[in-house]
Amino acid sequence: MRDAFLRFVRHKPALVGLVLLVMVVIAAAVASLLYPGDPFRIVGKPFQPPLTDFPLGTDMLGRDLAAAVFYGARTTLLIGFAATLIATVVGVTIGGLAGYFGGRADALLMRLTELFQTIPFFLFAILLVAVLGSSIGKIIFAIAVVSWPPMARLVRGEFMAMRNREFVQACVSMGMGHARIIVVHILPNTLSAIVVTGSLMIATAILIESGLSFLGLSDPNVMSWGYIIGSGRSVLRTAWWICAVPGVAILLTVMAINLVGDGLNDALNPRLRQL
Amino acid sequence: MSGDSPLLRIEQLHVALPPWADRPFAVEDVSIDLYRNEILCVVGESGSGKSVMSRAVMGLFASRHVRPTGGRILLDGENLLEATHERLRAIRGNRVAMIFQEPMTALNPVHRIGRQIEEVLEIHRVGTPAERRARAVAMLEAVNLPDPAKILAAYPHQLSGGQRQRAMIAMALALEPDVLIADEPTTALDVTTQAQILALIRDIQRKKGMGVIFVTHDFGVVAEIADRIAVMQHGKLVEQGDAREVLSQPQAAYTRSLLAAVPSLTPGPRRDFAGNPVVLSVKGVTKTYRTGGGFFGTSARRVDALKGVAFDLRRGETLGIVGESGSGKSTVARCITRLIDSDSGRIEIDGKDIAHLGTRALRPLRRRMQMVFQDPYGSLNPRRTVGQLVAEGPIVHGTPAAEATRRAVELLELVGLDARSASRYPHEFSGGQRQRIGLARALALEPEILVADEPVSALDVSVQEQVLKLIADIRTRLGLTVLFITHDLRVASQVCDSIAVMHKGEIVEYGAVADVYANPRHDYTRTLLAAVPGRAWSEAQSPASAN
Numbered sequence: 055m056r057d058a059f060l061r062f063v064r065h066k067p068a069l070v071g072l073v074l075l076v077m078v079v080i081a082a083a084v085a086s087l088l089y090p091g092d093p094f095r096i097v098g099k100p101f102q103p104p105l106t107d108f109p110l111g112t113d114m115l116g117r118d119l120a121a122a123v124f125y126g127a128r129t130t131l132l133i134g135f136a137a138t139l140i141a142t143v144v145g146v147t148i149g150g151l152a153g154y155f156g157g158r159a160d161a162l163l164m165r166l167t168e169l170f171q172t173i174p175f176f177l178f179a180i181l182l183v184a185v186l187g188s189s190i191g192k193i194i195f196a197i198a199v200v201s202w203p204p205m206a207r208l209v210r211g212e213f214m215a216m217r218n219r220e221f222v223q224a225c226v227s228m229g230m231g232h233a234r235i236i237v238v239h240i241l242p243n244t245l246s247a248i249v250v251t252g253s254l255m256i257a258t259a260i261l262i263e264s265g266l267s268f269l270g271l272s273d274p275n276v277m278s279w280g281y282i283i284g285s286g287r288s289v290l291r292t293a294w295w296i297c298a299v300p301g302v303a304i305l306l307t308v309m310a311i312n313l314v315g316d317g318l319n320d321a322l323n324p325r326l327r328q329l
Numbered sequence: 330m331s332g333d334s335p336l337l338r339i340e341q342l343h344v345a346l347p348p349w350a351d352r353p354f355a356v357e358d359v360s361i362d363l364y365r366n367e368i369l370c371v372v373g374e375s376g377s378g379k380s381v382m383s384r385a386v387m388g389l390f391a392s393r394h395v396r397p398t399g400g401r402i403l404l405d406g407e408n409l410l411e412a413t414h415e416r417l418r419a420i421r422g423n424r425v426a427m428i429f430q431e432p433m434t435a436l437n438p439v440h441r442i443g444r445q446i447e448e449v450l451e452i453h454r455v456g457t458p459a460e461r462r463a464r465a466v467a468m469l470e471a472v473n474l475p476d477p478a479k480i481l482a483a484y485p486h487q488l489s490g491g492q493r494q495r496a497m498i499a500m501a502l503a504l505e506p507d508v509l510i511a512d513e514p515t516t517a518l519d520v521t522t523q524a525q526i527l528a529l530i531r532d533i534q535r536k537k538g539m540g541v542i543f544v545t546h547d548f549g550v551v552a553e554i555a556d557r558i559a560v561m562q563h564g565k566l567v568e569q570g571d572a573r574e575v576l577s578q579p580q581a582a583y584t585r586s587l588l589a590a591v592p593s594l595t596p597g598p599r600r601d602f603a604g605n606p607v608v609l610s611v612k613g614v615t616k617t618y619r620t621g622g623g624f625f626g627t628s629a630r631r632v633d634a635l636k637g638v639a640f641d642l643r644r645g646e647t648l649g650i651v652g653e654s655g656s657g658k659s660t661v662a663r664c665i666t667r668l669i670d671s672d673s674g675r676i677e678i679d680g681k682d683i684a685h686l687g688t689r690a691l692r693p694l695r696r697r698m699q700m701v702f703q704d705p706y707g708s709l710n711p712r713r714t715v716g717q718l719v720a721e722g723p724i725v726h727g728t729p730a731a732e733a734t735r736r737a738v739e740l741l742e743l744v745g746l747d748a749r750s751a752s753r754y755p756h757e758f759s760g761g762q763r764q765r766i767g768l769a770r771a772l773a774l775e776p777e778i779l780v781a782d783e784p785v786s787a788l789d790v791s792v793q794e795q796v797l798k799l800i801a802d803i804r805t806r807l808g809l810t811v812l813f814i815t816h817d818l819r820v821a822s823q824v825c826d827s828i829a830v831m832h833k834g835e836i837v838e839y840g841a842v843a844d845v846y847a848n849p850r851h852d853y854t855r856t857l858l859a860a861v862p863g864r865a866w867s868e869a870q871s872p873a874s875a876n
Binding site for chain 2: 219220221223224225226227228229230231234238239242243
């Protein structure tokens with residue numbers, strides 16, 4: 055584990071990504087300290103460009119864009135991490151059971167997974183939000199529902215490969231139960247693949263959330279980056295910064311997460327890049 | 330032979346390893362001459378630098394960090410280490426050819442055999458397409474492959490291991506090279522196939538008058554084929570000389586220890602178990618593998634892995650199951666330990682049939698029968714400490730954790746490891762040490778029966794000897810009944826009391842080791858015994874081989 059940490063620290067792009075990500079987390083943490091009160095509050099004249107009275111300008115209703123971006127970071131991170139966590143738990147459980155038991159259980163669980171994969175994931179997310187409504191919990195649920203199948207497939211493959219390894223057979227011949235073999239012996243060996251895929255899944259979750267709120271399907275009571283872009287798109291030519299500021303925030307966050315994910319991949323799977 | 334100037338001269342060769350390796354040089358100050366019309370065997374254990382040395386002649390290095398840093402490799406006076414890439418390309422295949430250990434990976438799986446042989450000729454611009462084809466056919470005939478036309482049109486996966494190695498040899502010999510480098514060419518093959526390939530290499534080498542560098546770890550093979558021997562250890566040459574002299578009067582201490590570690594073919598003293606009760610009785614066990622078939626109307630393939638296998642094992646006895654790959658010997662072990670389910674037949678422990686018990690009913694019985702696996706790298710979970718690995722079995726069966734941990738340390742000491750090993754991870758140990766850990770883990774459950782599936786096949790000969798001694802010692806101390814699966818008749822003769830020879834899913838011969846080795850009744854047993862490399866040498870070595 056120490057080796058993995060050192061490999062990660064030596065990976066320059068991953069460090070850059072980590073620094074960016076930490077900045078986003080800090081932004082989310084200090085949002086209510088820097089901007090007490092409601093981010094939807096009107097604070098000044100509308101359509102003020104950045105670096106005038108307000109550092110990032112105001113939108114068409116005169117709301118402070120800087121406050122919106124700071125509060126948006128909260129929503130984005132919350133949705134990204136929560137949706138990924140749920141999707142990972144579901145994906146690992148289904149993929150793990152399918153890969154470990156094989157046969158009929160595998161066939162059944164994989165057909166279920168494929169059923170989810172046949173529907174384009176973004177359309178599926180729109181459909182779910184449209185049906186369920188758009189509170190933040192329901193958005194997290196919708197994103198989790200469309201994101202778990204790739205994780206399930208990956209974990210299934212890993213488990214199938216591990217199932218026939220001699221150390222697992224040794225466990226069987228010692229008389230261990232299935233639960234112990236899965237949790238204590240196989241899962242830790244697949245953890246690096248899960249962590250890497252999970253980290254990249256956060257970026258996808260953030261993009262889905264942004265897309266949903268851009269389409270006006272997000273929680274109207276919660277400030278998010280996609281929501282700002284969605285509301286500013288009609289004035290893109292006259293007030294470009296309303297879209298640009300949260301757009302750049304999304305870009306940097308997603309890039310940061312991808313860089314960290316790549317760094318984790320290199321750190322945890324060193325065999326891929328030996329010599 | 331020694332009057333000529335050497336065909337290939339390696340002078341003070343140094344090959345450096347990257348700074349993070351465990352030693353500075355893979356090959357250090359090695360000087361060897363290879364003459365026309367001789368087979369020079371380079372012998373050593375894993376990590377001795379024998380492969381690196383032989384590949385350096387071809388200019389093949391494992392990575393850009395492994396580079397020659399000194400010395401010369403002279404082929405007819407030309408230094409190959411200083412040759413340009415173009416020059417090396419002209420020499421490779423043409424003057425110096427190479428055959429590898431694993432013909433399946435050394436052949437390109439997507440091209441037909443014929444095309445791959447012709448390609449060698451094409452690269453060196455030899456003949457017209459028709460002539461190349463004729464040459465390919467002639468080469469396949471020369472390596473005794475039946476029906477060359479069919480082989481030419483075949484893909485590598487359609488051939489057996491022995492056929493593939495023959496095709497590789499045909500390819501290497503297509504341009505009649507002066508020097509052939511053979512890097513463990515028979516290690517991946519079954520013993521009977523190995524004997525044929527060794528005879529073939531010998532035969533072709535004589536006919537063409539080639540110089541052959543034959544890299545191997547197996548002194549049996551050396552005794553079979555070598556004219557001269559070079560022994561390597563830790564990248565250095567420890568001894569070289571005429572084969573007969575090195576084998577009968579080794580000078581270096583290391584060579585002596587290596588030779589002493591080669592298991593003899595003479596069985597040890599006979600032990601009598603006739604009075605002991607039968608602990609494991611296997612009756613008419615069958616297993617059939619079915620693959621493919623069904624969905625797209627393709628025909629299913631049926632492989633009868635076991636056809637009515639039966640034997641009895643008495644308390645304290647060690648039964649060896651020997652056979653070549655595909656004989657079903659590992660399937661037997663896995664059926665008995667219930668890692669796979671047999672189709673029919675009975676597997677009785679103390680008279681109780683376990684072949685058809687459910688998972689739950691089986692669990693308490695599992696501890697009475699434990700397994701040691703072949704692969705010392707794959708059989709230990711890399712994420713658990715050695716102490717956890719050994720203590721886990723008893724904990725699962727209800728022993729308090731503290732007691733299991735204390736016992737694990739005792740067991741590690743029993744198998745010759747330090748008590749401190751308990752807190753370390755498997756990757757910190759060598760292959761032999763890991764096999765000891767695997768043994769400790771199996772013993773932790775205090776089994777009555779130990780099933781060992783090729784436990785020493787992946788180990789170097791000196792380590793193999795130690796592990797075999799350990800198994801024999803623990804077996805007598807704990808009164809264990811052992812089922813010992815191996816492909817190696819030498820190993821079997823050292824540890825087994827009785828032996829079952831398996832061939833195509835059947836036990837063709839079954840009896841006390843000394844009887845079977847002295848008077849094999851079945852043709853297949855005779856073939857197998859005759860194919861053991863270095864048999865004549867072994868028998869000359871041991872005075873006890875009277876029968």
